[in-house]
Amino acid sequence: MARRSEAIDTLQQRLQALEPVIQNICKVAGTPGISFAVSHNGQPIHRTSFGFGDLETKKPITGSTQFPIGTMAKTFTASAVGALVAEGRLKWDTPIKSIIPELQSTSVTVTENLTIVDLLSHRSGLGRSNLWWQGSDATLLLEKKDLLPYYNSLPLTGQFRADWGYSNWGYALAGEVIERVSGKTYAQYLEEKVYMPLGLNNTTVEPVNPSDALDLARPYAALDDASLYPMPQPPVNGSTIMAPALGGVSSADDLMAYSIALLQAFRCEAGLQTNNSSLAIKHGMQQLSGHIFTTKGLLEKSYAFGWYRTQLPNTVLGMGWNSIYVKRMPKIIPRTHVGPLIAHGGSLPGYHVSIALLPEINSSVVVCTNSIALGDVSGWVSMALLEALVDTPEPSDYLALATEAAGNAALNVKKFEEKLEATRKAGTATRSREEYIGRYRDEKRGWILDVRARDTAPSGLEVAFQGLDSQAWALSHYEHDTFSWLASREEQAKRGRMVTYPLVVDHFKLHFQMSDGESGKIDRLLWKHEAGAPVELQYFMKEG
Numbered sequence: 001m002a003r004r005s006e007a008i009d010t011l012q013q014r015l016q017a018l019e020p021v022i023q024n025i026c027k028v029a030g031t032p033g034i035s036f037a038v039s040h041n042g043q044p045i046h047r048t049s050f051g052f053g054d055l056e057t058k059k060p061i062t063g064s065t066q067f068p069i070g071t072m073a074k075t076f077t078a079s080a081v082g083a084l085v086a087e088g089r090l091k092w093d094t095p096i097k098s099i100i101p102e103l104q105s106t107s108v109t110v111t112e113n114l115t116i117v118d119l120l121s122h123r124s125g126l127g128r129s130n131l132w133w134q135g136s137d138a139t140l141l142l143e144k145k146d147l148l149p150y151y152n153s154l155p156l157t158g159q160f161r162a163d164w165g166y167s168n169w170g171y172a173l174a175g176e177v178i179e180r181v182s183g184k185t186y187a188q189y190l191e192e193k194v195y196m197p198l199g200l201n202n203t204t205v206e207p208v209n210p211s212d213a214l215d216l217a218r219p220y221a222a223l224d225d226a227s228l229y230p231m232p233q234p235p236v237n238g239s240t241i242m243a244p245a246l247g248g249v250s251s252a253d254d255l256m257a258y259s260i261a262l263l264q265a266f267r268c269e270a271g272l273q274t275n276n277s278s279l280a281i282k283h284g285m286q287q288l289s290g291h292i293f294t295t296k297g298l299l300e301k302s303y304a305f306g307w308y309r310t311q312l313p314n315t316v317l318g319m320g321w322n323s324i325y326v327k328r329m330p331k332i333i334p335r336t337h338v339g340p341l342i343a344h345g346g347s348l349p350g351y352h353v354s355i356a357l358l359p360e361i362n363s364s365v366v367v368c369t370n371s372i373a374l375g376d377v378s379g380w381v382s383m384a385l386l387e388a389l390v391d392t393p394e395p396s397d398y399l400a401l402a403t404e405a406a407g408n409a410a411l412n413v414k415k416f417e418e419k420l421e422a423t424r425k426a427g428t429a430t431r432s433r434e435e436y437i438g439r440y441r442d443e444k445r446g447w448i449l450d451v452r453a454r455d456t457a458p459s460g461l462e463v464a465f466q467g468l469d470s471q472a473w474a475l476s477h478y479e480h481d482t483f484s485w486l487a488s489r490e491e492q493a494k495r496g497r498m499v500t501y502p503l504v505v506d507h508f509k510l511h512f513q514m515s516d517g518e519s520g521k522i523d524r525l526l527w528k529h530e531a532g533a534p535v536e537l538q539y540f541m542k543e544g
Contacts, residue, residue: 008045014388015046022381023050025402029373029380030222033061035252036367038385039260049252053217053370055228063253066202066216067368068234069353070246070346072255073205074171074306075262076194077244078120078287080178080186081305083193086282089181092117096173099180102148107156116177119170120305121291123161126154130168131507131529132447133241136495137470138232138349144241147172153445157532164292164303168245171306175244187238190248197280198254198261205238205248216249217370219350221493224410226374229494231350246348252368259355259364262288266359273362288342288359300340307357310341312390316383319345319354320376321500325405325412330398332383334390341386345379349496352378356386363389372493372500375405409500413489416503420486425479431522433460436483436512439467440525440540449510449525449540451475459483463510481512481522504531 015038026034033051037044049061084090090099096114097103105111110124118124132150133142142150151169158165175186182189187205195203202215210216210233219231236247250258265284268275281287290302290309300311308318313333315323323329332341339360346353349372356365365385367378384398433453440449447466454462457474463485465471473485486508492499506528514520525540 021399024399028403029375029377029406030226031369031371031373031377034369035061037252037256039364041362064251066249068348068351069250070348072346073246073248078305079194080190082283104152109160119174121303122167123292125158125160127157127530135471136497139470141466142241155533164294171245200254202251203254207237220371222373223490234348252366255366307342307344318343319382320379322376322379325375325408330396333392338390352376354378354382356382374409428479430477435522439543483510484508
């Protein structure tokens with residue numbers, strides 16, 4: 001017993017020694033506040049918060065401060081599904097079509113065979129189509145009523161149950177399953193079956209009014225010099241289209257309690273410990289087991305339900321996109337065998353959070369931050385804490401990595417512009433701007449792109465997604481009849497675009513075309529926004 005106590009003391013010393021490093025990571029990356037916690041043997045052993053939830057009022061971050069959790073919401077959706085299965089109201093292999101008869105996807109195979117397991121493990125083979133619903137300036141471009149029509153229109157971009165493709169749409173549909181099977185709203189069912197049994201008092205997917213919330217961290221974006229810019233509150237909640245994929249708020253204390261409950265459920269079902277009380281989380285083994293490989297390699301990397309699984313020693317998937325900002329990601333190398341690492345991050349404009357689980361040693365890490373920084377601070381901090389947990393023989397220099405990432409993140413769009421310029425055909429001419437102006441509509445979904453005059457834009461034109469002024473971006477001429485709506489990193493950050501994701505060339509190009517060759521009139525616009533989808537499905541036809 002004394003030896004075990006000494007081991008805990010030593011672990012706590014390693015964790016405490018990281019605190020100055022973590023504060024410096026927040027500083028170089030541009031994060032005003034952070035709250036994190038570590039558990040071991042089913043008990044919290046380290047909790048710390050730094051900085052401010054609101055820079056104007058200087059309100060400090062605490063363990064009970066609420067943060068929107070972004071895609072961490074997927075694990076709560078999976079827990080709610082586990083409760084439905086435990087009640088006998090749903091089976092893992094129940095066809096979704098038997099619950100939602102309106103399901104009529106673009107693939108007969110998917111329509112007839114899709115199950116909740118396929119949705120929760122991202123193996124439907126259907127497109128991601130995030131640009132349909134995700135707008136800037138805290139605006140959602142679709143409503144909840146649009147879910148089924150748009151899901152039914154998703155193109156097949158992979159092989160059903162063979163190809164993994166991360167899909168917010170799949171989790172949105174899983175939320176619809178929860179509502180139809182339970183007869184309650186998504187928010188009500190989560191409150192009854194997950195939040196309340198675990199005593200998660202700071203966790204909800206109901207709408208949160210920032211002016212009324214007692215302890216809600218304010219969102220910020222880090223500008224290129226790591227200074228902070230206040231953001232509007234993200235609108236994703238139980239009444240919106242993507243709530244089961246990235247809705248809700250929670251706190252570090254609540255997420256720690258949740259992580260301990262998940263570990264207990266998994267370990268009891270796996271026979272790693274006996275169950276002395278009723279488990280609040282049902283089907284933990286199913287939720288945390290891998291259901292499809294995310295990449296091929298000697299060591300396993302797979303996806304569970306709302307979680308990435310990584311066999312250590314290995315680089316880690318699922319905690320942000322820091323890999324695009326550094327030359328080499330660190331490997332987490334345990335001193336002894338610790339079993340698989342199960343982790344996931346969550347991000348929205350103004351926030352990054354993450355949870356990491358080590359079921360075999362009954363340990364977890366939770367990190368919450370209130371900025372979209374120059375790199376993912378929650379990812380760096382999570383990995384630093386994990387290395388302390390597994391007593392890595394030669395810990396990585398996470399401050400150096402965060403500093404490298406911050407410098408490259410600030411230059412990310414500029415480097416992307418150079419890439420675009422290098423492939424541009426110089427000296428090509430445009431038509432008069434009046435020939436491009438008009439409304440272009442996706443005929444199947446009714447989604448629109450308005451091309452309008454804008455004297456201050458480099459080309460004299462702008463594009464407004466869904467025709468909304470809040471979604472208007474200046475157009476620059478690229479070549480021939482192709483224009484780009486790429487803006488500077490700082491403009492994108494200030495307007496709430498997720499600048500921490502990989503930039504994709506085709507997302508920013510609009511190709512105007514005509515049906516009768518060079519002599520004809522512009523009558524269509526090609527926006528190749530969906531990788532893997534047939535080009536003919538990505539046209540917008542000009543009205544009038």
